[in-house]
Amino acid sequence: MATAVQTVERENYLNSNYGIKSWLLTTDHKRIAVLYLISITAMFWLGGFFAMMIRLELLTPAGDLVSSDTYNKLFTMHGIIMVFFFLIPAVPAVIGNFVVPLMVGAKDMAFPRVNLLSWYLYMAGAITALTAMVTGGVDTGWTFYTPFSTTYSNTHVIGAAIGIFIAGFSSILTGLNFIVTIHRMRAPGLTWRRLPLFCWSNYAAAIIMVLGTPVIAITLLLVALERAFHIGIFDPRLGGDPILFQHLFWFYSHPAVYLMILPGMGVISEIVACFSRKRVFGYEFVALASIAIAVFGFLVWAHHMFVAGISVYAALVFSLLSYLVAIPSAVKVFNWTATMYKGSISYNTPMLYAFGFIGLFTVGGLTGIFLASLGIDVHVHDTYFVIAHFHYVMVGGGVMAYMAGLHFWWPKMTGKMYPEAWAKLSALLVFVGFNTTFFPQFILGYMGSPRRYHAYPPEFQVLNVLSTAGASILAVGYVLPMIYFLWSLRYGKDAGPNPWNATGLEWMTSSPPPTHNFDETPVVTWEAYDYEHQPQEEITVGH
Amino acid sequence: MATSDIGDIQVAERALQHHFADMEQQRDTSSFGMWMFLLTEIMFFGGLFCAYLVYRASYYHAFVEGSQKMNITLGATNTAVLICSSLTMALGVRAAQMGKPKLMVILLLITIVFGFGFLGIKAVEYHEHWVNHEFPGPSFHFETGDPAHPATDPQHTEIYFSLYWAMTGLHALHMVIGIGLVAWLVIAGLMGAYTPHYYNPVENVGLYWHFVDLVWIYLFPMLYLISKKHGG
């Protein structure tokens, strides 16, 4: 099998030079993606550790494992880490950074040094936030609602807010880089209508990054200033309006939910087309649906505030506008299933995750419509129903897509195949574990169990135990890939340039790609997902 | 002329980064990147504008009383200073485009002088407000200065001053950064970094400078000129 030619290692981005400096000062988008992969994985485990502590506390009705104060800090730190330091950067900064320049046939991102700066800002923000957590923690919830965060909380709010502020600029610069790269760096012939959907969805996510993130940056800065100088912009005792904070916060943080899911939707589009051997059904609609989700996402933020004291008329407007988002989301789900219809489907791990994504995202999205309805929201607001809903979207959607993409492009990133059988097992564990964890929380919430308490009435114990058991399965499902990905670096089979026989420019260069991505600039003369004309080989590595 | 042209092109070739096909792509890309950055800046200030709009709509009289304390002469002078600095900046970019590095350096130095002039006048105003306890926080104390019309709503006037300090402070911070960037252009310009074939940094810093001017053009009427009519 391995001929002499293959054993002579081709120069690639991993072996072109060595040493810690060549990594910390790199401007190569592929190395920066690897830096992000390592740091984001660390944050994922930290956030996951806090989640496990929460679930262990909730194993029994009494608050016996941790005090209520500690519990408040646990769910706050879980939220801050998972939202700002894992979910928002995960797909764009790791997979997008690696794949988008390859997909558009460019040598690098438009601003390589800015790209490296983004990573440093991410690290600076993470270290600042972690310092605040280590030295005492934060207990405001990840939402930093005023006036609790500005006046009453005795924890390290300023440190955490500044950490998120800094990480926000990392996100802004990443988004800026994506938009400029996709506009200006496309290879000859790669028109917008030929652009892979992953690029479209990253573009849509980047719109949210550049337009939304600055608003939360200034808002958190105001919270920090208010805490430090008692200036009273949000403090009702000083004449301010705490609801204004919620407006400004959710102007970013609601679109940010779409920012977490949109790049994942792009991953799913790539995978569904590849493993169905078909062009994505209604390509233009799926592409434009991404943009529509990004734009509509900015029109709906106050549906988080229905019971906060906003006017009923505004609530009515925001409730109606919220339903708009269902349209492009449904377009995507229908088009993915239509793509699979009569396709020749192969059940490789990325596709299994994609199935999981489509199902779980649909549940998460539909329960979102419940919550956008004024009457139902009043009933289930601040209950476990909300928790279950957004975990279905963020974990069932966002993390599933991240795992799908990681498996799909791992051969491209490392040149090695992961062990398929183990990967399928872990995909199954993640799916089962996830549903066992979070489906009971829908019922808990419907029955009225409020969120953010470390103790609960005994009648809720059965469902809580089920949920904690599911979390343990989920944890195993996440630990396994960590092990076999590392294992594959040394023992994995060589992937070759295109193990999935996929279309797309990233598969036309070697794995791992050379530092300059392509030996000569590719010229695109074909449509995206042209699987009809792709040689009909079996996918060689499937078992 | 021909030899200097070749020299210019060599400078430009050195400035071409490896991942761009040619200078035109690099120039358009860097300019677009700068505009995208300014877009994020608009949203950054936008959060403050939103807070201003909400409170001004809710507590109009408190805002009027607060704005009476503004020194319109100094504010208008500062507006004029910034407009002048924008002119010298625009002419400086033009000099760079036309390949007149010495003229560019002179114009940029004048821009820096205007920039410091703005900050100096702003400092005088800040000092006045500080002395009069018009800085939000525990020491805040507000009086209209007219015994016939005592302050009607000092609590919300404090919000006016919170926003005044936050908005002008953030703007002043941008001015400081802008002066630093222009100083960097001056140094690089003296070392002959820019030619008609390569002047992206000059153009981009120019965009930034004009943007900061633009923000002030809105801040001035919003904070100083709310209404001459007495709030009482």
Added chain:
Amino acid sequence: MAEHKEETGSVGHIAPAKLYVAIWAILMALTLTTVLVSMVDIGPMNVVVALVIATIKGTLVVLFFMHLRYSPKLTMATVIAAMFWLFLLLSLTMTDYLTRAWSTSPGH
């Protein structure tokens, strides 16, 4: 890369210096105008005039000093997007504040 050499001489549009000076003069005149108008009490029109003048000034700065007039359409799209999103932030927030009084005072 040799074939690109001739193309590297791309120079952006150079506007005449007179134009810049003319724009400067208009901006200065408008600044004076806005101060003078603010001295006269014309009720709610004060704020309208002030904002209209500021917007004219801003437009002149963006179009000429920032070269938007001579820039690609993409730049124009960026500016429009910024204004549109700022409008969304301000207007949708105000839908709440402007309608709060409606429900609390049914008598009106």
